[in-house]
Ligand code: 5GP
């Protein structure tokens with residue numbers, strides 16, 4: 001827990017979010033400014049700034065957390081199979097485009113008609 005961190009506050013339930021999944025490792029909620037029909041943020045409960053700070057001892061919870069992505073994506077509107085799918089991204093640092101300094105994975109999916117998807 002980092003006092004001023006907005007994602008720690010969401011993890012702790014101190015500020016609201018549309019939470020779709022939580023377990024001992026992470027909380028998953030809707031991005032406040034969605035960039036795709038489905039746009040979720042997967043946030044570890046542990047305050048790690050970004051993938052730049054990940055250590056070998058984080059492998060267990062990180063792997064466990066990422067293994068949940070496919071099911072959470074499908075349950076929240078991403079389409080299954082090769083014609084569907086999702087994008088999983090983690091921005092790290094200023095040059096990586098990161099704005100919130102608490103590690104998070106964007107889960108983006110859903111049909112995008114503006115990309116020619118019917
Ligand atoms: P970044 O640029 O750090 O990879 O992504 C931060 C993401 O967090 C952005 O997509 C932004 O819309 C989202 N975000 C920022 N503040 C909040 C918030 O208070 N609540 C929610 N649900 N999403 C937020």
Ligand code: ZN
Pocket residue numbers: 001002005006007008009046047048101102
């Ligand atoms: Zn935090």
